[in-house]
Amino acid sequence: MLGDATIIKGIMTMGKYNDVYQLFHDMFGDKIVDKIYDNFSGSSIYFPSKLYSKEYVLSKIQENMDHLTIRELARLTGYSERSIRRMINEIKDR
Structure with missing residues (x-):
């Protein structure tokens, strides 16, 4: 059985967001995650390996x-x- 401290520690270290949103949050913060979500949620996005045209x-x-x-x-x-x-x-x- 887990102790209360272990459960609280697990909740405190749990990410606020799902998968890739958490990654973006860790890199860019809440405002950018909100913009990404508002504009692209449900979409599949491909990032080419070459940045420039x-x-x-x-x-x-x-x-x-x-x-x-x-x-x-x-x-x-x-x-x-x-x-x-x-x-x-x-x-x-x-």
């Missing part, structure tokens, strides 16, 4: 391809060196 990445590569190495461009953008080479060729073929 391909168009944006192409523009950054074009701006920097004469100043940075392919390795540096890959590190900067999160793409592989092979992908950077492919994008540079795409830029040059325009």
Whole structure:
């Protein structure tokens, strides 16, 4: 049988929110969780592994391809060196 102190401790450490909402609360606080809930509750949201659009990445590569190495461009953008080479060729073929 659990003692009163154990039960109270369990309740005090219990998260206020369900699953992902608790994660967002821990990261961003109540106001953001409320906004996320109001706008997206019941929805499935996919977060791509790449933060930036391909168009944006192409523009950054074009701006920097004469100043940075392919390795540096890959590190900067999160793409592989092979992908950077492919994008540079795409830029040059325009």
